[in-house]
Amino acid sequence: MEDEPRDAPGPLIDQLRAAMGRMEVALGEVLEGIVWTDTEGRVEWCNAAFERLLGRSRITILGGRFAELLPLEEVAGPAPATRRQPPPGTLVTASHVRTFRWSRPSGELFLEISSSRLDRSPGGPRTFYTIRDVTQRQTLIEELRHRALFDPVTGLANRLLFADRIEHAIARMRRHQLPIAVLFLDVDGFKEINDSLGHAAGDQSLRAIGERLGSVLRPSDTLARIAGDEFAILLEDLSGPDAAEDVARRIGNAFRRPVSVAGRPVAVTLSVGLDVALDASGSPEGLIGNADFAMYAAKRSGRGQWRRYMASDREAAHRRTTLISELRGATRRGELVVHYQPIVRLDTGQVESIEALVRWQHPARGLLMPSDFIGIAEQSGLIVQVGGWVLEVACRDLAKWQKAEPGLSVSVNLSPRQLQHRGVVAQVRRTLERSGIEPSRLILEVTESFLLTDEERALARLRRLKSLGIRIAFDDFGTGYSSLSHLQRMPVDIVKVDRQFVDAIDTAEGRRFLSSIVELGRSVGVSLVAEGIERLDQIPTLVDASVLSGQGYLLARPLPAAAIAPLLRGGLRLASVGRS
Amino acid sequence: MEVAELRLRTDVPVISADHRGYITWINDRFSEAYGWTEADLVGRPLPTIIPRRFHDAHHSGFARFLTTETPVILGQSLELVIVTKDGRELVAEHFIVGSLAGGRWEFAAMIDPVG
Numbered sequence: 024m025e026d027e028p029r030d031a032p033g034p035l036i037d038q039l040r041a042a043m044g045r046m047e048v049a050l051g052e053v054l055e056g057i058v059w060t061d062t063e064g065r066v067e068w069c070n071a072a073f074e075r076l077l078g079r080s081r082i083t084i085l086g087g088r089f090a091e092l093l094p095l096e097e098v099a100g101p102a103p104a105t106r107r108q109p110p111p112g113t114l115v116t117a118s119h120v121r122t123f124r125w126s127r128p129s130g131e132l133f134l135e136i137s138s139s140r141l142d143r144s145p146g147g148p149r150t151f152y153t154i155r156d157v158t159q160r161q162t163l164i165e166e167l168r169h170r171a172l173f174d175p176v177t178g179l180a181n182r183l184l185f186a187d188r189i190e191h192a193i194a195r196m197r198r199h200q201l202p203i204a205v206l207f208l209d210v211d212g213f214k215e216i217n218d219s220l221g222h223a224a225g226d227q228s229l230r231a232i233g234e235r236l237g238s239v240l241r242p243s244d245t246l247a248r249i250a251g252d253e254f255a256i257l258l259e260d261l262s263g264p265d266a267a268e269d270v271a272r273r274i275g276n277a278f279r280r281p282v283s284v285a286g287r288p289v290a291v292t293l294s295v296g297l298d299v300a301l302d303a304s305g306s307p308e309g310l311i312g313n314a315d316f317a318m319y320a321a322k323r324s325g326r327g328q329w330r331r332y333m334a335s336d337r338e339a340a341h342r343r344t345t346l347i348s349e350l351r352g353a354t355r356r357g358e359l360v361v362h363y364q365p366i367v368r369l370d371t372g373q374v375e376s377i378e379a380l381v382r383w384q385h386p387a388r389g390l391l392m393p394s395d396f397i398g399i400a401e402q403s404g405l406i407v408q409v410g411g412w413v414l415e416v417a418c419r420d421l422a423k424w425q426k427a428e429p430g431l432s433v434s435v436n437l438s439p440r441q442l443q444h445r446g447v448v449a450q451v452r453r454t455l456e457r458s459g460i461e462p463s464r465l466i467l468e469v470t471e472s473f474l475l476t477d478e479e480r481a482l483a484r485l486r487r488l489k490s491l492g493i494r495i496a497f498d499d500f501g502t503g504y505s506s507l508s509h510l511q512r513m514p515v516d517i518v519k520v521d522r523q524f525v526d527a528i529d530t531a532e533g534r535r536f537l538s539s540i541v542e543l544g545r546s547v548g549v550s551l552v553a554e555g556i557e558r559l560d561q562i563p564t565l566v567d568a569s570v571l572s573g574q575g576y577l578l579a580r581p582l583p584a585a586a587i588a589p590l591l592r593g594g595l596r597l598a599s600v601g602r603s
Numbered sequence: 604m605e606v607a608e609l610r611l612r613t614d615v616p617v618i619s620a621d622h623r624g625y626i627t628w629i630n631d632r633f634s635e636a637y638g639w640t641e642a643d644l645v646g647r648p649l650p651t652i653i654p655r656r657f658h659d660a661h662h663s664g665f666a667r668f669l670t671t672e673t674p675v676i677l678g679q680s681l682e683l684v685i686v687t688k689d690g691r692e693l694v695a696e697h698f699i700v701g702s703l704a705g706g707r708w709e710f711a712a713m714i715d716p717v718g
Binding site: 036037040043044045046047048051059061065080081085086146 | 654655660664668681
């Protein structure tokens with residue numbers, strides 16, 4: 024035996040040892056921590072990734088109890104804790120995957136741990152763990168959750184959270200009987216502030232206004248920013264119906280002093296409407312709506328005024344109803360037009376698809392943007408008619424352009440109300456047939472908001488739409504509520520990354536966030552489109568992050584249909600922009 | 604430090620093993636400290652003096668070293684548990700070395716009881 028050459032296979036024990044050595048090396052290269060414990064939960068073996076996770080060498084880990092080495096607190100992952108059915112033929116008898124929080128002195132980590140038990144093992148049953156660091160994913164979930172409820176500019180509650188707080192306040196009123204009030208506040212002439220100081224200063228002034236408002240309120244009051252320059256306040260446990268008016272007066276006084284924006288004093292006034300609920304019969308939207316009407320009435324009487332809601336304020340809504348009836352005839356009268364914004368391959372400059380965007384050539388008010396009338400179209404249900412018309416026109420135009428550019432696709436927005444509409448699948452099918460375009464060349468863009476009402480039905484309808492062969496894009500990704508969990512379940516092909524993420528890629532945090540989204544997109548197999556590209560230097564960063572499609576004013580503004588054909592012929596010549 | 608050097612120490616417990624992990628030699632200090640005699644140990648595998656719960660890690664660590672020849676625990680002081688002849692577990696400072704002799708690895712450890 025002593026004369027065996029060193030390279031000979033040698034006795035069985037040497038062969039086993041060599042095989043074990045190679046396995047040990049291979050398991051040392053695995054990124055997940057791997058651990059097994061004995062019947063008493065003491066670590067018998069672990070790999071190098073687990074040593075790195077604990078920052079300790081194996082020799083000091085061995086014999087320690089797994090539960091004491093890693094004191095964990097279970098958290099809800101994107102998917103609930105799953106109990107996996109062991110595959111047939113496996114030796115493992117029970118298997119779980121759960122997400123945990125591990126609070127270490129040096130910071131918090133989120134770990135996804137799968138545990139499996141092997142009952143038939145010499146020396147008693149053993150438990151095997153694989154441990155994956157999912158901190159980045161979990162942080163993204165937390166951030167999205169926060170974004171879903173808080174306004175990113177001011178850090179205040181957003182409309183969704185505000186409505187939820189009112190809901191709770193109304194429920195509490197049933198027990199405590201103390202009145203609550205909703206104040207609706209609009210910054211007078213905010214557009215001028217924004218225009219004169221610039222966009223960034225506009226955000227700063229919103230923050231300054233938020234802080235000033237906060238200084239007037241009690242800690243128990245809720246302050247929210249619910250739209251552009253609109254704030255709202257919920258006052259609870261009021262001593263009486265007039266207490267809310269005192270707060271409105273205090274707000275007026277608080278803004279006698281200018282706020283400071285970038286070191287400069289800026290005079291700000293607010294128009295305030297308020298509505299008091301004396302019993303629990305109201306609804307959040309009703310209260311916000313009433314306060315909003317009162318605010319409009321206050322604004323008509325001059326800057327810096329406040330007003331308590333009266334039924335007559337609703338007459339101000341008359342204008343809106345006028346607009347609705349005008350919109351009703353607008354398609355018939357040919358006042359609606361479709362403009363198109365190219366979506367471009369960022370590394371080649373090739374136009375991949377074009378997004379159809381509706382405009383209203385109003386006879387008296389000029390060219391109206393979607394933000395001016397889609398809201399009322401959605402509320403009134405006219406969106407079904409308007410949206411159907413846009414779909415029809417967009418498919419017809421695409422069929423024309425495809426003669427020159429067969430690979431081109433068209434993107435059409437599908438609003439929540441349209442998706443709720445029973446006939447939407449048939450409408451899309453008929454439109455495809457009439458236009459003769461290949462179904463895969465039609466992309467329907469939906470936003471997360473459609474999931475807010477009757478999610479299951481909305482998803483089912485989306486799946487039926489997709490079964491026509493069309494593609495689905497998820498618009499404004501990251502701005503809505505719990506996007507991440509939804510993305511994993513949605514029949515979606517494309518995710519359009521909201522402009523706020525594109526704006527933020529200058530910062531390390533922004534790039535990290537973007538790469539999380541890219542990774543997420545890759546893991547669920549969707550392609551990404553960056554929205555709102557406005558600066559040349561954003562393109563190489565996006566391409567580096569593997570976001571290869573984009574749209575934005577820098578690339579091309581929305582254009583009338585007549586301008587698209589020449590553009591397709593000429594191309595965007597972005598190749599030099601992409602990676603120079 | 605070479606295995607041969609360590610085996611010259613008479614003031615501390617020393618044990619040596621061959622490239623397959625079989626014990627080849629112990630000194631008198633070792634017998635005094637842990638109760639094992641030469642007859643008990645020579646020709647026996649190293650896990651004889653290692654508590655059961657550390658066997659997996661011992662085997663895989665030993666196998667890794669022989670496959671990679673890259674030491675992880677050699678040449679440093681480590682507090683490890685040793686099993687005495689009467690079955691007690693003692694914490695002892697281990698200083699383990701390995702060296703090549705005639706193309707084969709051999710190992711020796713100085714194992715000093717703690718406290």
